[in-house]
Amino acid sequence: MRTPITLPVERPGPFEPPPELAALPPVVRMAYPDGHLGWLVTGHAAARVVLADPRFSARQELRHAPIRMVRLGDVRAPSRPGMFPSMDPPGHTRYRRLLTGWFTTRRIAALEPRIAEIARERLDLLAGAGPPADLVADYALPIPSLVICEILGVPYTDHAFFQEQAGLMVSLEHSVERAREAMGALYAYLGDLARHQRARPGDDLLGALARDGDLTDEELANIALILLVAGHETTASMISLGVLALLRHPAELARLRADPALAAPAVEELLRYLTILHLGAPSRAALEDVELEGELIRAGETVTLALPVVNRDPAEFPGPGRLRLDRPEAGRHLAFGHGVHLCLGHHLARTELRVAYTALFARFPSLRLAIPPGEVRVRAASITLGLHALPVTWDTPA
Template sequence: MSDVTFPMVRRRPLDPPDEATELRQQGAMHRMTYPDGHRGWLVTRYSAARAILAHPHFSNRQELSHPPLPSQLERVRMQRERKMPAGVFLRMDPPDHTRYRKLLTGQFTVRRMKALESRIEEIVNAHLDGMAAAGGPVDLVQMFALPIPSLVICELLGVPYEDRAQFQEDSKLLLSLETKAEEAIAALGRVMAYLYGLIQRKRKEPSDDLLSGLIEGGELNDEELTGVSFLLLVAGHETTANMLGLGTYALLTNPDQLAAMRDDPSVVDNGVEELLRYLTIIHVGPIRTALEDVEIEGTLIKAGETVTLQLPAANRDPSRFPDGDRLDVTRQAGGHLTFGHGIHQCLGQQLARAEMRIAYPALLRRFPGLRLAVTPEEVPMRSDMGIYGVHRLPVTW
């Protein structure tokens, strides 16, 4: 079998690329040649992906990995030259990762997320009122899916929501697979400069928010605080925003599943997990690099080799999720890998779940006649972005 190459193209907007599904049927591990000539692996089955995410001898450090897409080569090279900003712990290994993660874990407890739920409900209802006042058709991304998680994460961190336009535009540049390296580095610089300035202001005038709490804790310097806040800000609104947009598109194109989510409150928790599994918006990566020789399911991965996980295919693996290509909001879908697994599992997953559990049923009940204002084929998909979703979602009711 010849080497796997990227990018893979989704021929149907809600399904993994056909090549990924075919590879999964053949096996878990597939030889892959990266754009820089490095020989590594593509992982398509659930058990192998989960084992790699949990394994202590696979590194998440950016300077060790090899990008799977040609468009990322120059950007990664420039980022390596500049070194990963302090505090961006997602791309660190223990013990550095452990230190940052421990400081933040207490901020994202289930208890705190429960306490936030009433505020999330207020934000959701305010945006539903805005949609009703505007009248259809509207772009659900701009009126609902993007502003709700953006407002929530801004309030949680203590970032002024009125400043959102610039950092949202820069986030889009950073997450686009097509942004030129110089533009991405400039966008990163703008966001970091903004957050650094915000931290200086909070040192003088702290308030009741997560960033002020981290400042008062005294364990992080300003550069570290800037990196941590950057990671939380971008991850906190981009991921949930795309789940709300793409999840609504999935439900509108599967009306029986929409009806179940709208009409049966007991379905909502399972439904959110199923949408997370079925859609798997992290569609390029995660990427790990072996620190030493490791055998995974009979395949030897040598020290220094990079593995790219194809999570959309792994989350449809029939050995873990029978009939996994079917959206079934009543399915027990726990254990999916959309939030990752192991020490790098998404820190804000409980917040994301709370937002989706509130937002989906509220939207569907407020507008029981909600429907696409264009054909499904006319909805522009985010195939060009590191986080999958819809660029726009025209709806009416």
């Protein structure tokens, strides 16, 4: 019998999943830090089953954490009111129904001109300041942060505060106590915002929820926390990492520059290729015995999905280690999940990424790294993969 594996905390780099997981069977025994013996899924077909089958629960109190840390959603206790990602129907359904209308394809399409305007404004600032620049701080973070602030009704003037707190919450480079302090600070801030919205609701998402009258201040604050953190942290990481990947693959970047219609499929391939949900690997708890890929998952056992490996399953993605912007099957990636817990903001994230990549490379055709590739600092000790900074430069008119 194979010795149960443990989930590696580090990735070798931004473009490769942990090599010790790449050759594993689709479903393998995994030892959890608290002594629980559960399962790790590395196969694409098995991962889709786990994410879509209601016999696997997202309830926080039923799941064991795949790595030793205490962060958002890493406590075996019932979720706080409003924390819908770690709930099952009907509780999950109730909250999701209140939010879905704000993230439909039609609504995001109507928002795209504003996203493009924000991207242009940031590029104007970059051009005005001149090279070099840090693409993380000056471009990748501001775009999704501004957009989610406008959707929610959160003052963008406070963005430095909530970005810092959100970064502390998802990072493993700081103590658990510091992460808890950051979470507490964000809760206090969003609690005040919820009370303000209750008194004077605006025309934004939080204002609409406050007017609904069916949610408590705690529920409002928790929903805001989920959307605020998810709405800027992951997309910002994808923008900067995607730019780095394209700069490291000049032939693919040249194809993207030559054919704007390639932008949408390029986003799908970059989502598959990078899969930034790293240590925040989604987990589910079996509610009953379930057979999966010939293995018997017992009721009560936790199943964790290694998404960076799942999205490089050669049975689903031939030549998975190669970046191919026109890969026909790229859209079958699970970077946004699957089933009832499919990421609420996936249309928004896809649009932000497409706009950000297209506008950046159109504005600066000569964009390149300002430092050797090996000196780019990867934020690997984090729930989501990202970059500390991405120094870039470009040619300016003589």
